[in-house]
Amino acid sequence: MNSIDKKYSEEIAKLKQEVYDANMLLVKYNLVIHTWGNVSGITKDRKYMVIKPSGVDYATLKPEDMVITDMENNVYDSKYKPSSDTPTHTLLYKNNPEIQGIVHTHSTNAVAFAQAGKDIPCFGTTHADNFYGPVPCARALSPEEINGAYEHNTGLVIIETFNNRKLDWKATSATLVKEHGPFVWSFKSPKDAVDLALTLEEIAKMAIKTLIISNNSAQEAQKALIEKHYYRKHGKNAYYGQK
Amino acid sequence: MNSIDKKYSEEIAKLKQEVYDANMLLVKYNLVIHTWGNVSGITKDRKYMVIKPSGVDYATLKPEDMVITDMENNVYDSKYKPSSDTPTHTLLYKNNPEIQGIVHTHSTNAVAFAQAGKDIPCFGTTHADNFYGPVPCARALSPEEINGAYEHNTGLVIIETFNNRKLDWKATSATLVKEHGPFVWSFKSPKDAVDLALTLEEIAKMAIKTLIISNNSAQEAQKALIEKHYYRKHGKNAYYGQK
Amino acid sequence: MNSIDKKYSEEIAKLKQEVYDANMLLVKYNLVIHTWGNVSGITKDRKYMVIKPSGVDYATLKPEDMVITDMENNVYDSKYKPSSDTPTHTLLYKNNPEIQGIVHTHSTNAVAFAQAGKDIPCFGTTHADNFYGPVPCARALSPEEINGAYEHNTGLVIIETFNNRKLDWKATSATLVKEHGPFVWSFKSPKDAVDLALTLEEIAKMAIKTLIISNNSAQEAQKALIEKHYYRKHGKNAYYGQK
């Protein structure tokens, strides 16, 4: 077992608590059942990640059970194995030096879009307040990608989706992995990523009901409205909230 | 910071408590997640409005955090900024001298109709008991209206809808803002507006299921039934309830 | 105010408690919001009915608030007005000398079938265990029936449905009133009627999902299965349960 330098003790302890709290929020928000889902956070120097252990019951989970890894997925000072999705998390952190927290869930409505292989269309302001434009569904992994370094390749396909579509990681902070489910991230904190995962589930639910009402013919919200609502909450001219 | 005359102290304190209670009811009724939604009330002389602050967590919200504005959206004696939807609220109060409370939510099923750009049809007595005829979906705002005084223009489009369709503000006390969500008001109190917002969400949910069962071909309830149920609960011949 | 003979004191007190408990079960089962819904029971000699008062909040409701009426809808010894649906209840009790409890709700999925004007098809054993064959949707009331003795006429249309279709009131103990919602009754007790109202809501929810999966082409369960399950729970050869 590898050990990390003692100078990290305080930061890691605080991060473990933060990541633990964010994981428990998945349960409170009804975004997971059983041992599903995982949230991670990262140290300030982006050398270590803290993530939920694999397959441990939320009811018995403790802050100290959170697992420490480096960006090459090596484990440090931990009694548990990390989430099997660890290589997806670390790749996204490496690719995006501003991401502060990542969450993966199998929440019902977001998964349904991933299983249908469709983007979540931006049908209205609830969506636009939080995600700029459609939440993309990535292409399916090839059998070679699946049988190879699967979780790493999952991260690569997410990155490919953002590159090909020229998406902004901060403005559209989620992807659906096809036939699988959502990954959501935040430039602020692990908790904020979980808050966004709840928002994603809610807009997916609204979108399904919008499709039913419109007989699958609903149109995306007009661009002016999407921009208005996104920038009402984000960027230098934001006027929602107290900041 | 503007200050209001001391003669309002007692009335404002009471109104803040009432508006706070009504906002917290949004959480109890599961009509909002995060910091979404807002409820307002108005002083007897209709000079001041009290409304939820923008983007503050419900868990930490206190009655004294409610924000005071006048009808031109100036803020008085408040440590927080008011809800960003403030200009929609004040315009509706000015336009309708009998409205006593207004609520805006992003409740799932009502938003779905707004996103589909459709009225909620009056399919039965549950609807007719509470809203006379379909709950209208307003036209989309133009890009100019969105990029201008957006929240004020949202109020104007609601008013335009009621004028064009010759609707009665008391009998049909809600509108869907297209691509956005519901605004609901009450001629009684902020709490009553929230009760109506829950009713609206419930009839929207029933309407979606009615569309599924009927393969999108359900007809609106017959006029005699709509009138019977509306007037069973409202007006001088009402016989529902204890009054 | 009329008064009933003192010999009923004990029976009425017990019945009020029973009817109150059954009404509160509507809240526990999530079958109602606000002041919606009502349950009634009847004295052994079928002279008096006890029913929820009209439009009173469940949170403040007390057993002694239940209202006593006779079979001609006259009120006795009560501080509140009875449910506005009272004439529907009394007519059903008079028409069916074995009914011991009646409940009316606006539960979401059952109302959706009533609004679509469709029977709830008997798609499987969950339904057949509790209701023999489809739960019928009555015809719409005519404008004359609506503008006349509306609640009485609602009961007449339910009776007409059972007569025309030659249905057994005990085996199929529920009807959907078109454009309105369900009435459910029990030959056992008010509580049992509420239990059946929850079952009805559940089978309506299952039926809607069955329609979605089958693209509205699902077939009713075969007759042999419907009979098997109904008679597994009911009649002299029943073998479900401990009796």
Add this chain to the structure above:
Amino acid sequence: MNSIDKKYSEEIAKLKQEVYDANMLLVKYNLVIHTWGNVSGITKDRKYMVIKPSGVDYATLKPEDMVITDMENNVYDSKYKPSSDTPTHTLLYKNNPEIQGIVHTHSTNAVAFAQAGKDIPCFGTTHADNFYGPVPCARALSPEEINGAYEHNTGLVIIETFNNRKLDWKATSATLVKEHGPFVWSFKSPKDAVDLALTLEEIAKMAIKTLIISNNSAQEAQKALIEKHYYRKHGKNAYYGQK
């Protein structure tokens, strides 16, 4: 009443507690209403089964109320009658010497697939993590099978489905009985069977939403992904969890 040898006392007492706990989990997981559903377990020598009594209220159920039967459905040392589905359980235990727990529910979404007479398609990794390939819907029982030894024949039809389709009982540990509902089993324990019943309900819910989004045209997940996820959690190369 038959009696079992005293040497079983300790094992049976432990099994009754285990089966009771698993039955109560059905309530906690919202998989049942009323007295619906049942879970069973089996002794190590596979001579006796312990199962929920028929039609007893969960609120008053106690561990000692669990009923003991042998594999020919004879009851031992029990004050209650066993679940009416007992012959289905015992037949599955006899046919599969490794099954350790069986559960039958009428959970909403799984029943909807059974009522539509359709397999639950394997649309994604949430499904593949837990069930290998589609969850099969058995053929309908014939009128003769229904009118004969119905519950025994239900077990026979499940076995026939697995034989005809050459399915692996461990990998695909659930079946839908057509026009009825799901049976789920576990090679580990009664509790694990209930955990799988919750998973089944969740993937059925996801599948219905996937069908809505895709206008009933969604494709099953690719074979490489199904195998990857199933073997990530099961078999000698599994790397999910802490084992």
